[in-house]
Amino acid sequence: xxxxxxxxxxxxxxxxxxxxxxxxxxxxxxxxxxxxxxxxxxxxxxxxxxxxxxxxxxxxxxxxxxxxxxxxxxxxxxxxxxxxxxxxxxxxxxxxxxxxxxxxxxxxxxxxxxxxxxxxxxxxxxxxxxxxxxxxxxxxxxxxxxxxxxxxxxxxxxxxxxxxxxxxxxxxxxxxxxxxxxxxxxxxxxxxxxxxxxxxxxxxxxxxxxxxxxxxxxxx
Amino acid sequence: xxxxxxxxxxxxxxxxxxxxxxxxxxxxxxxxxxxxxxxxxxxxxxxxxxxxxxxxxxxxxxxxxxxxxxxxxxxxxxxxxxxxxxxxxxxxxxxxxxxxxxxxxxxxxxxxxxxxxxxxxxxxxxxxxxxxxxxxxxxxxxxxxxxxxxxxxxxxxxxxxxxxxxxxxxxxxxxxxxxxxxxxxxxxxxxxxxxxxxxxxxxxxxxxxxxxxxxxxxxxxxxxxxxxxxxxxxxxxxxxxxxxxxxxxxxxxxxxxxxxxxxxxxxxxxxxxxxxxxxxxxxxxxxxxxxxxxxxxxxxxxxxxxxxxxxxxxxxxxxxxxxxxxxxxxxxxxxxxxxxxxxxxxxxxxxxxxxxxxxxxxxxxxxxxxxxxxxxxxx
Numbered sequence: 380x381x382x383x384x385x386x387x388x389x390x391x392x393x394x395x396x397x398x399x400x401x402x403x404x405x406x407x408x409x410x411x412x413x414x415x416x417x418x419x420x421x422x423x424x425x426x427x428x429x430x431x432x433x434x435x436x437x438x439x440x441x442x443x444x445x446x447x448x449x450x451x452x453x454x455x456x457x458x459x460x461x462x463x464x465x466x467x468x469x470x471x472x473x474x475x476x477x478x479x480x481x482x483x484x485x486x487x488x489x490x491x492x493x494x495x496x497x498x499x500x501x502x503x504x505x506x507x508x509x510x511x512x513x514x515x516x517x518x519x520x521x522x523x524x525x526x527x528x529x530x531x532x533x534x535x536x537x538x539x540x541x542x543x544x545x546x547x548x549x550x551x552x553x554x555x556x557x558x559x560x561x562x563x564x565x566x567x568x569x570x571x572x573x574x575x576x577x578x579x580x581x582x583x584x585x586x587x588x589x590x591x592x593x594x595x596x597x598x599x
Numbered sequence: 600x601x602x603x604x605x606x607x608x609x610x611x612x613x614x615x616x617x618x619x620x621x622x623x624x625x626x627x628x629x630x631x632x633x634x635x636x637x638x639x640x641x642x643x644x645x646x647x648x649x650x651x652x653x654x655x656x657x658x659x660x661x662x663x664x665x666x667x668x669x670x671x672x673x674x675x676x677x678x679x680x681x682x683x684x685x686x687x688x689x690x691x692x693x694x695x696x697x698x699x700x701x702x703x704x705x706x707x708x709x710x711x712x713x714x715x716x717x718x719x720x721x722x723x724x725x726x727x728x729x730x731x732x733x734x735x736x737x738x739x740x741x742x743x744x745x746x747x748x749x750x751x752x753x754x755x756x757x758x759x760x761x762x763x764x765x766x767x768x769x770x771x772x773x774x775x776x777x778x779x780x781x782x783x784x785x786x787x788x789x790x791x792x793x794x795x796x797x798x799x800x801x802x803x804x805x806x807x808x809x810x811x812x813x814x815x816x817x818x819x820x821x822x823x824x825x826x827x828x829x830x831x832x833x834x835x836x837x838x839x840x841x842x843x844x845x846x847x848x849x850x851x852x853x854x855x856x857x858x859x860x861x862x863x864x865x866x867x868x869x870x871x872x873x874x875x876x877x878x879x880x881x882x883x884x885x886x887x888x889x890x891x892x893x894x895x896x897x898x899x900x901x902x903x904x905x906x907x908x909x910x911x912x913x914x915x916x917x918x919x920x921x922x923x924x925x926x927x928x929x930x931x932x933x934x935x936x937x938x939x940x941x942x943x944x945x946x947x948x949x950x951x952x953x954x955x956x957x958x959x960x961x962x963x964x965x966x967x968x969x970x971x972x973x974x975x976x977x978x
Contacts, residue, residue, distance in 0.1 A: 431943065431944065431945065431946060434941075434943045435943075435960070435963055435964065437941075438911075438941060438943070438963070438964050438967045438968060439963070439967045441967065441970070441971040441974070442941075443909070443939050443940060443941045444941050444942075444943075445930060445934075445940070445941070445942045446942050446943045446944045447927075447942065455931045455934035455935050456934060460937075
C-alpha cells in the first residue's frame with residue numbers, strides 16, 4: 380500500500396532494500412515506511428522512535444517498535460544483526476549523530492541515510508539576501524521550534540563519511556520528487572545514501588572512539 | 600448508559616481442585632501442597648480451535664474476579680475497564696480467564712484455607728509459595744480447560760512477574776505476552792517497602808504468629824501495610840492533584856485525627872482493605888514477589904532464549920515503584936534473545952496505579968497488538 384502522493388525519497392528507500400531482508404528503522408515516525416517495506420518487500424521490520432504518538436501509530440500498523448532515545452545507542456544488538464539500518468531524515472535531529480551512525484554501521488550490513496541539504500540554493504538565497512535562517516518546504520521550521528539540531532550539506536556528509544570511513548555505495552539527490560544530476564549540493568533538497576563498512580572500519584572506528592574492538596578478526 | 604452494554608454482566612467464580620493427596624503439588628521450595636483449589640472466572644467463549652484464550656494475571660491484592668459483577672455487588676471486577684465487549688480484551692473475540700493465585704485469600708488455597716492434616720487453617724504452617732508456583736498452578740488450570748496455547752498472558756505489577764515467568768517456563772504455550780509495569784526482579788527499595796508492610800503486621804498483637812483465625816485479625820497492622828502500599832502506588836503529582844493540602848473541616852489540626860484529606864484517604868483505604876484481605880496472604884504474597892528473580896542463575900541475554908512469542912512491554916513515566924528502567928531491562932533481554940518485542944512508555948501522572956487507570960492508551964496498544972498476534976498464524 381504505497382501512499383497515493385508520489386514520494387521519491389520513500390520509494391527510493393523501498394527500492395534499495397532487498398526482498399525478505401531484516402530492517403531496523405531509527406526514528407521510524409508513524410511507521411509508514413516500515414509498513415510499506417513489510418507489504419512490498421516482506422521484510423522483518425523493527426522500529427525505534429522517541430515519540431509515544433509514533434509508537435501508537437506503529438502498533439496500529441502491526442509493527443514491532445521500541446519507545447527509546449536513539450542517542451542511548453544500540454548496545455543490545457550484536458554486530459550485523461540487521462541487513463539494513465535506516466535513518467530517514469533523523470540524523471540531523473540526534474544529539475550524537477556520529478555515535479549513532481557508528482552504531483548503525485555496526486549492527487547493520489548496510490545503512491540507508493537520508494538528509495535535508497542545508498546548502499540548497501533556496502536556503503542559500505535566504506541566508507545571503509534575506510539574512511535569515513532558511514525556512515523552505517524541506518526545512519519548514521523556524522529556528523526556535525526546529526527538531527533539526529545539526530545543519531549539514533551533501534558535501535559535509537561526504538566529508539563526514541570519508542572521515543569516519545563509511546563507504547558510500549550509492550547516492551540519490553532529489554528536488555521536488557525529481558532526481559538531481561548536476562551540482563546536487565546546490566540544486567538538491569534531499570540526499571539519500573547507501574552506506575556500508577569499509578575495510579578495517581571497525582578497527583578504525585574503535586581507535587577513533589576509544590572503544591573496545593569486539594570482533595577484530597572479522598573486519599581486519 | 601452504555602456502561603452496562605460494555606460489561607460482561609453478572610459473573611460467577613468457578614473452582615478447580617487438583618493435587619489431591621498422595622499426588623500433592625511439588626512447590627519450588629521442595630515442600631508439597633495438596634489439595635489445591637484455584638478460584639477463577641472466565642468471560643467470552645472459547646472458539647472451536649481453542650486458539651482465543653487470554654490469561655489475565657492479577658497483582659498483589661487482586662483476585663480472580665477481573666470483570667463483570669457478582670450478584671448483589673455494585674463494584675465490578677478489578678480490570679473491568681479492560682475486559683468486556685468492545686474493550687481491549689474483547690469478550691466478543693477472546694475467551695478471557697483470570698485465576699486467584701495460590702497463597703491468596705479469594706477462593707484459592709492459601710494460609711487461611713483449612714489444612715487437611717489438622718482440620719484448622721494453615722496459618723504459618725502454609726508452605727512458602729513463589730511466582731513460579733503460581734504460574735505452574737495456572738498451567739494446570741489451562742490444561743484442565745483443554746487449552747494448549749494461550750493467545751496471550753497479560754498482567755501488571757505482580758501480574759507482570761507472572762507473565763515473565765510464563766515467558767521463561769512455558770514459552771511454547773503462549774503466542775504472545777504483555778508484561779506491564781513490572782520487573783525481572785525487585786530492587787532493594789521495592790523489597791524495603793514490602794518489609795515495612797510485613798513489620799506492621801508482625802507488630803500487631805492480634806497477629807499471634809499467624810494463628811488468629813476465629814479471633815480478631817491483625818487489622819491495624821494490615822491497614823498500615825496497605826497505607827504504605829497506596830503511597831507507593833501513587834505519584835507526587837497524582838497525590839497533589841487528588842488531595843492537595845485540603846483539610847477536613849470537622850478535624851482540628853492538632854488532635855491527630857485525619858486532618859488532611861490524604862490522611863483520611865489512607866485510613867479509609869487501609870480500613871477497607873482489611874475487610875477483604877487476609878494478613879497472612881499479604882505476608883506470603885509480598886514474600887513471593889520479593890523472592891522473584893529471573894536473573895538468579897541466568898544471564899540477561901539467555902533469560903528469554905527459547906522464546907518465539909511476540910512481546911508487548913508497557914511502562915509508565917511517573918511509576919517510581921516499578922520505574923521504566925526495569926521494563927527497559929526486560930526489553931533489553933528481549934533484544935539480546937532476538938525476541939520480537941514492542942516497548943511503550945506511556946506518559947502518565949498516576950504512578951504505579953497507571954496500569955489500572957490509563958485505560959485509553961493501554962486499550963489502543965493491546966487491541967492492535969492482539970489483532971496482529973491473532974492475524975499472524977505462525978506466531
